[in-house]
Amino acid sequence: MxxxxxxxxxxxxxxxxxxxxxxxxxxxxxxxxxxxxxxxxxxxxxxxxxxxxxxxxxxxxxxxxxxxxxxxxxxxxxxxxxxxxxxxxxxxxxxxLERLKAVRSLDPDDFSMVVEAGCILAEIKEVAASKGMFFPLALGAQGSCRIGGNVSTNAGGINVLRYGMTRELVLGLEVVLPDGTVFDALSTLRKDNRGVDLKQLFIGAEGTLGIVTAVALKLTPFPDRVATALLGLNSLEDVMRLYRRARRDCCDLMSAFEFMPPIAFTLAREAMPDLAMPIGGDCPVYVLMEISGSGLVDVDDLMQRFLENVLEDGLVIDGVVAASAAQARNLWLFREGMNEGQARRGTHLRTDISVQLSGLPDFVKEAEAAVATAVPDCVCVSYGHIGDGNVHLNVLPPAGLAAAERSNRIHTAKKVINAVLDRYHGSISAEHGIGRLKRADFEERLPDVQRHLLAAIKKAIDPAMVMNPGCQLNLKELS
Amino acid sequence: MxxxxxxxxxxxxxxxxxxxxxxxxxxxxxxxxxxxxxxxxxxxxxxxxxxxxxxxxxxxxxxxxxxxxxxxxxxxxxxxxxxxxxxxxxxxxxxxLERLKAVRSLDPDDFSMVVEAGCILAEIKEVAASKGMFFPLALGAQGSCRIGGNVSTNAGGINVLRYGMTRELVLGLEVVLPDGTVFDALSTLRKDNRGVDLKQLFIGAEGTLGIVTAVALKLTPFPDRVATALLGLNSLEDVMRLYRRARRDCCDLMSAFEFMPPIAFTLAREAMPDLAMPIGGDCPVYVLMEISGSGLVDVDDLMQRFLENVLEDGLVIDGVVAASAAQARNLWLFREGMNEGQARRGTHLRTDISVQLSGLPDFVKEAEAAVATAVPDCVCVSYGHIGDGNVHLNVLPPAGLAAAERSNRIHTAKKVINAVLDRYHGSISAEHGIGRLKRADFEERLPDVQRHLLAAIKKAIDPAMVMNPGCQLNLKELS
Missing domain, CATH: 3.30.43.10 (Uridine Diphospho-n-acetylenolpyruvylglucosamine Reductase, domain 2)
Structure with missing residues (x-):
């Protein structure tokens, strides 16, 4: 070849x-x-x-x-x-970029560190923690993903509702441009309004405009106190009510708010059979909620007072609060294990959708109903970062189906979900990016004005189309 | 003409x-x-x-x-x-844009609102507050500035350390492009990784790439509890120590941390003679600190416990906590009145500098020393958003100086300050932008790679150079 x-x-x-x-x-x-x-x-x-x-x-x-x-x-x-x-x-x-692994600097007094693109996210978090600092980006792949990729995909994860996407954690960038020159904007300044902020272009560009080689990151003090609770609720509407209440009652101390269906427990235990059930598991929907802080803020007390109120009001109908870091870890294993459990059920539809927060319960209901009608033998598994309006509405074909049939089910399910999504003006990629997998779905929905802007910028920065052609857009057809 | x-x-x-x-x-x-x-x-x-x-x-x-x-x-x-x-x-x-004044939507359940570019910032904040929500952008000009301008200049202000610059408060944009078409990215989605995030280009572009006509804004619950304190300290180093301690002890609940020299009291009272002194006024440096929250978080208690510790440790040597909203307002009047006081002393050098947080005390000392040597009859007034590394190091020529002499002093002071700043790799514009006033200073420091990128993007989006020519860059010379 x-x-x-x-x-x-x-x-x-x-x-x-x-x-x-x-x-x-x-x-x-x-x-x-x-x-x-x-x-x-x-x-x-x-x-x-x-x-x-x-x-x-x-x-x-x-x-x-x-x-x-x-x-x-x-x-x-x-x-x-x-x-x-x-x-x-x-x-x-x-x-x-795997061999660009240096931590170029770490300055707790500046609340910043500068790392090369190949540094693994978990290692960055450990190095920061060793100096009492916290790099908030947190996602399932953190033991393997590298910061250059996190920047290039504007990675999300579980702490977005408090700390923002990767974009909001980036102070500076070093990028090798398509012509082989270096764009050096590796400053750690927190405020810098010197003209158009060029580095923003490379965040989330998936390597189509240049190669991120180093990143200056924003750090915060390490939150040494974390309160974690797994809560059972009656409906997705109640989940959104709880979220709004938690945003108000716990202010900016809430660091995670994930929702899961009861099947999460089954899926996680298919992957990890020894996982002990922390809760009954028979509520219509569950929320994994985390409050974190440091210094003088008592997050355990805050969590307790918050839960007393919402239990009394009947908003939360079942719940368990982790009494130790090990118990908290166990609660998170259900959230993480459900992915592995889905993988074990074979090829399935993974979506990465975002809609307006206020429209989320209706969207999930409508999309799940559309899937039930179109592919009635499939199972919907909807979960995700609900505080950001981000839901992974996955669809699992039944066991024993031939590969072509699985593929048909997945194709049909994606189509009906996207049709509902389009009515909600949602995004087909909340955090995973476009890559090549979602390019056709992306281009199909791309307004002409955006298409022309994207093509103009690509041509301005990468006229020879050297960088990651075929990713995000099929530019041959755009020219 | x-x-x-x-x-x-x-x-x-x-x-x-x-x-x-x-x-x-x-x-x-x-x-x-x-x-x-x-x-x-x-x-x-x-x-x-x-x-x-x-x-x-x-x-x-x-x-x-x-x-x-x-x-x-x-x-x-x-x-x-x-x-x-x-x-x-x-x-x-x-x-x-002053007649584009509609609030197109306000959805507290979505934590968002969509406003047209001509809406005045203070009015946006009021409309949000009427629904229990908070739009955090806060700056001196908020009674007159319009949100389209805030977006186009990526405005900063006093709440940046908690809520970020305007960029971090923007969910979506509508922009009229130089060819008269509309770039519609007015979504309120919190997470949307569909390719390169085009809207970022227009934030901070000062109208050089298009005209922002509407903005989707991120809201948070209204912080109905605010604790405000004015604190006296021994040195700028102690101010930074206090800041680091406050970041850890008060987590993300600290919403403002401004430093001021003792002359702030004099200047504010020159503009507002009836202002009562809230504190002795004889410490080397002062900090105006604010903690805010809602719901179950008791910020008054937090402020009290924080101050007990730092007073006991001798980090803070004098201090007053506002006992009411009126008293808090009075403390802020000193911070705001010092600007008016400076204006009354005649034309002076205004700077808008940012440096690394860890380098800030040394920078201020060196720059003030350089000014004292170069223009010994001038007075330095250094103050600002120190939690963001942003200092307004202003220089006031003496009263009674002829206009040409004032102008010489200002020019000399700017030159020596910028020379120190360049050694600290700081920014000549932390939050005010470049406009036409700082264009020469900006271009002088602009690396070739950045210059070429900026010119390429300008040409890609505004090939006819219709939009705000002469602002940020002199593009005739770039072509």
Whole structure:
């Protein structure tokens, strides 16, 4: 499939400058880079480049340009939308940031740290914690995902309602541009209104405008006190009532507010059979709520007083408060384990939807009803970051279905869900990005004005279309 | 100065479509639009256009384009950097958004509201408060500034350390582009990762890429409890120690942390002689600190416990806590009155600097020392949003100095301050923007890579250079 001439040229161009370990071309060695957490697609590439520094990234970009190759920047490869997976492997090179792993600085007095793109999120959080500081981004993949990828996808996760998406946690960026020059905006200034804020363009661009090589991050004091509760409620409407009340009663101290259906317990225990049930499990819907703080703020007392009120009012009908960090961890295992449980039931529809907070209960009801009508043998599993209006409304085909039939069910379910979503003016990608998986659905809904702006900006920054072609937009058709 | 032919054409083109009140051409009528809060410059324009709707803004943009005129979008005209003041009045039209004043929606259950660009900030805050909600942006000009201008300048103010700059409060935008089409991204979704986030480009662009006509804003529950304290400390280093301690002890409940020199009391009382001194006034430096919350969080108790500790430790040496909203208001009058006091001492140097939080005390000391050496007869007044690393280091020439001499002092002081600032890698504009006033200082410090990116984006979105030419960058020289 590959042009051996090109591969050899690339090796000649880069081996001398970057060293042998920096370029992989054997299929077996490239395999882990050719498949993301979406899991259903395994691709290939001309080569995988593994530079060790920003200067080496520049070298790699220039070499690829000279050879007419395009570049797919890749972080921890934990994406779910094929954003860093080649779709034209005969002309695409994967550029992994995994060896840019330095913590360039950590200044607790400045509430900031500067890290290279290849740093793993969990390690960043640990390094910050070792100095009493907290980097709030938290998501399932944090043990594997890398900060450059988090920035490039504007990652969300469970703490967004308090701390914002990745965009709000970024103070500065260093980016290698498509022409191989370095855009250095790696400042830790909190306020800087010197003209158009260029770095915003690269956050969430999924590597289509340049390669994020380093990031300046906003830190907060480590919240050493965390109160966690799992609460049973009667309806999604009550979940939203509880959320509004918690926002008011607990102010900005609430750090997570996740909702789950009762099937979450079943799914989690399919993946982790030893998980002890923390609660009856027979309420129509559950909320995992967390309040956190430090210093003089007693979050345990706050949680207790809050729950007393909402139990008395009948808004919450069952509940358990974690008495220890281990118990809190156990509660979170249900939230996390339900993903693994879904995966074990085979290929299924994963959605990543956001709607207006006030429209969320009606949306979920309508979308689930539409799925029940269209594919009655499938199971809906709706859960997610409800405080942000973000719901993962997944659809699981029944066991034992042939692959083609599963695929049909998934296709039909996605179609009916998106039809409801469009009426609610919601987003088909709240936090996962577009990548290649959602490109068609994205382009189909893209107004002309936005399409022209996106194409104009792409052409302004990457006129040779070197960076991640085919991701987000099919630009050949836009020109 | 004007080409009467062009003016007549514009009148013909627009009067019929927009009505008589939509176009001003008399010098007297245009005067209020030709001078901003910077105050030292009064300009002129071909006309002032006052459309009433987004569609009329589109009409106005198209008419100006056809006649080869450029457009200066204008909000409340409270800027300090001449960002909305014509510098080539013979070819420039001011487009005021003051008649786009509708509140399009307010949904407390969605924690959002959608307002048109001409809504005055204070009125937006009042409308939100009437539904128990809070729009956190707070700044001195809030009784006059308009939200479109706040967005276009990414306004800061006193609540940034808790709620972020305007950028972080914007959920969606509607923008009339330079070609007269409408970029409609007026969604209230909290999470939406559908590709590159185009709206970010227009936030802080000072109208150089398009005209913001409506904004979707993020609301929070109204903080009905506010604890305010004025504290005296020994040094700026102690101020930073207090800040770090407050961030930890009070978590995310601290909503303001302003520092002021003792001369603030003198200056405020020069402007408001009846102001009663709330505190001795003989400490080296003062901090105005605010904690706020709602619901179950007792901010008064939190403030009291916090202050007990820091007084006991000797970090705070004097202090007063407001016992009522009226007393709190009185404390804020000193912070606000010092600006008016400075204005009464005549033309002076206003700076709007940010540096790393950890470098702030040394920066202020070095910069003040440099000023004392260079212009020994001037007085430094350093104050500001220290929790964001943002200091207004102003320099007041002595009374009775001739205008040319004042101007020399100001020029010299700015030069020596900026020289120190450059060593600290700080920003010459933390929150005020660049406009035309700071353009030369901005361009002088602009790295080539950034310059090329900014020019490329401008050309991609506004190839005819219709929008606010001369603001932020001198693009003729960039092409």
């Amino acid at each position: 590959h042009n051996p001439h090109t591969t050899a040229d690339l090796q000649v161009a880069l081996r001398a400058r970057l060293g042998d370990a920096a370029i992989l071309t054997e299929a077996a060695a490239m395999l882990p880079y050719c498949r993301d957490w979406h899991g259903d697609v395994t691709s290939n590439a001309i080569a995988v480049l593994r530079p060790r520094s920003t200067a080496e990234v520049c070298d790699a970009v220039r070499a690829c340009r000279e050879l007419g190759l395009s570049i797919i920047p890749q972080g921890g490869n934990t994406g779910l939308v094929l954003g860093a997976i080649p779709d034209r492997p005969e002309s695409q090179v994967i550029l992994s | 004007h080409n009467p032919h062009t003016t007549a054409d514009l009148q013909v083109a627009l009067r019929a479509r927009l009505g008589d009140a939509a176009i001003l051409t008399e010098a007297a009528a245009m005067l209020p639009y030709c001078r901003d809060w910077h105050g030292d410059v009064t300009s002129n324009a071909i006309a002032v256009l006052r459309p009433r709707s987004t569609a009329e803004v589109c009409d106005a943009v198209r008419a100006c384009r056809e006649l080869g005129l450029s457009i200066i979008p204008q909000g409340g005209n409270t800027g300090l950097v001449l960002g909305a003041i014509p510098d080539r009045p013979e070819s420039q039209v001011i487009l005021s």
